[in-house]
Structures are given as structure tokens and as C-alpha cells.
Amino acid sequence: MKTAVEIDKVAMILKLLGDKTRLTMVKLLESNECCVCEFVEIFQMSQPSISQHLRKLRDVGLVREQRRGQWIFYSVNKQHQYYCFVAELLQQLPNQEYRLKQLEKQGMRITCC
Amino acid sequence: MKTAVEIDKVAMILKLLGDKTRLTMVKLLESNECCVCEFVEIFQMSQPSISQHLRKLRDVGLVREQRRGQWIFYSVNKQHQYYCFVAELLQQLPNQEYRLKQLEKQGMRITCC
DNA sequence: TGCATATATAAGCAAATTGTTATATAGTGA
């Protein structure tokens, strides 16, 4: 039954996004590239914890990684089967750009290559 | 910080909806009233399990209950603070009405009062 | 080459989640 499969997949995605750290990450990544150390600073969480959240997002293909120098930049994968669904959802969230602005003010925004 | 609070609440709702049983329930309840025993039949799960899922949805106010005779009918609470958000999301899900049709065919749809 | 930085991964643990069974509560109808 095709619909059953799809609602299952949507549920899986919602479960992934049902965590405030991951949800905020994806919201930021939708319009920015960020690396792990930036998230460590933004969320004030340990590096392994941040890496694990990103891994979950990457495992289902919601985000992509791209190494540039010593940093690995993450971004939303706009080719994902459910990207439209996710984008629609993200659009309704309050903007989180202030977190990056704050980072920049602290001189901790990574701009490379 | 107001936005932080709101993204937290959205994450909480997504977590709730990030379960295929609850997601399907809410999708059905958006356009139908259903009672516990119907869900037991639809999802082939134990009655306590169904009740517990409904309780979670009710605890955050996403669904309402209304007793009619021996049955308690559930429906989506369209007055909920995040109803618009949820409705937008549900709209993108595949229709689940076939589940009720099937129930009706088996003569197990409850129509009361 | 050697050291510092950025990131990933493994292992362990506490808390949360989701189901189960058993039992309590409430309405219906004889």
C-alpha cells in the first residue's frame, strides 16, 4: 500500500525534526552553510552531541556535507524526496538568523574558501 | 526570547506527530470524529495503547474528546494555538479515508446520536 | 615530521518512549 509507506516516511521525518536542536539546525541550514564548530557554539553543546544530531539528519539524506579545508560544511539537501514537505514546514518557523549574526559578532563565524 | 520558545513548541508538536500511529490518527481526526474502539480496529493495536496515544495528543490540546453515550469521540481541536501549522502539515499527507471506508464495510464504524 | 584543530565514532548510562497486562471507572440495558 503506497500511501501507508509514505505516511510512515513522513512520520520518520517529523520524528527527526521533533527535536529543538535538529529543528533549529535544519532551519539554519536551509539558507546557510554551517560547520560543526559553529553549531557547538550556537547550541552550547558538546561536539560529539552536535555531530550525532547531524549524522541522524544525514543518514536520512536531509542534509549534505562538504569538506572545505579543515571544516566540514553542512547544508540542506534540496534534492531530498521530501524536501518540498520540509521546506513548507520550515517556512512557518521563526527566523533563526539572529543566531548566526550573534556568532559573527563574536568573531566565531567560519568563512572559508 | 520569544522565538526560542516558539521553535521549542513546534519541535514538541513535531515529536508528537513523529509517530505513524498518532500522525494517521490526527490526519483522520482532522475531517472525522472517531472513537477509541474504531482506532483499535483500524490500527490493530490494544485498546490501552490507543488510549495512551490519544492521551498524549489531548495533553497538548491537539485533540478534544466528547462523550456520546458509551463512546468517547475524538476530534481535532481547531482552536489550538498551532492548529494552522498542523493543518498545513496534514494537508500534505496522503488521504487516509480509505481506512474508515474499510471499517464501514466491516460494519464496525460507530455512528451514534 | 610533529602538533594543533576539526570532526567522527564507539561505549556507556540515564531518561524517555511504547508497548503489554491487570485493573478501575462509567454508561447501557435487562
Next chain:
DNA sequence: TCACTATATAACAATTTGCTTATATATGCA
């Protein structure tokens, strides 16, 4: 009142989640 049906709740077990600490890997640079 009694028995039946519908539902809720409590107690418990198995699983999952999300963090922590420790360690491995990869890049940049002196």
C-alpha cells in the same frame, strides 16, 4: 441491581534516545 461494553489508568518490561567521555581520523601549518 447486575452484567456487558467502552474507556482510562497503573505498573512494568523492552527499546530508543540523547547525552557524556574517550579515542580515532583527517587537514593545516611550522
